[in-house]
Amino acid sequence: MHALHPSPHPDDLHSSLATLKAQLQQITQTLAVLEQNLPAPPQDNDAPPPATGYTLLGTTYPVRTLSAAFVAIFRQFALWDPAFPVRFKQALAAELAKTKKPSKRGYLASTPQALYPGAPQLWKHAQEIAPGWLLGTNESSAKKLALLTLACQVMGLVWGKELRLALP
The missing domain is CATH 1.20.5 (Single alpha-helices involved in coiled-coils or other helix-helix interfaces)
Structure with a gap:
């Protein structure tokens, strides 16, 4: 019951x-x-850069070195736009043509030999960013920053705003 x-x-x-x-x-x-x-949540463009890494279009990517950021950003650009490597090479050629002493280095090329002509000891510094495209990482920090700035221009991004670095 x-x-x-x-x-x-x-x-x-x-x-x-x-x-x-x-x-x-x-x-x-x-x-x-x-x-x-x-507190109000930060807006994407007002977000502080990562402690160590880079922020691209509001998304933060942790990396430890400028070389790692350099390669990762070029890879991301090549993923977004498969024509990026060709467009970057064209923009780089135009920039180098303006200088009084153009570099023999390719910075972005299809072979390590084209990146570092006559310097086989540097070929190990070639990093693939897309099929058939290698990026030379044995460059000064100033050169890497200049190349990243040019890459932003090619992609139509604002360096320092849409791409920011925070590295030691």
């Missing part, structure tokens, strides 16, 4: 309901105070 549960007394129900309403009001007030003290 089933045991019958006695119905709660109406006074007990009213007391429980009043207690629950008071608790709900207290929780609501606490939440309102907490929400007032919350």
